[in-house]
Amino acid sequence: MSFEGRDNFKREFHKATCSDCGNECEVPFKPSEDRPVYCRDCFQKHKKPRKF
Numbered sequence: 001m002s003f004e005g006r007d008n009f010k011r012e013f014h015k016a017t018c019s020d021c022g023n024e025c026e027v028p029f030k031p032s033e034d035r036p037v038y039c040r041d042c043f044q045k046h047k048k049p050r051k052f
Contacts, residue, residue, distance in 0.1 A: 018042050 013026040019036035031037045038046055
């Protein structure tokens, strides 16, 4: 799947399996086996809080 964003830049999405919940998701990068991949919901749980 590809998505055309601003300035006609095409972003390619890759299918992946979430490392937390096991659901299939799509990510805007090619996943590697040495790093976990999270779906949108699980990513929010793992995201570090912002410091202001």
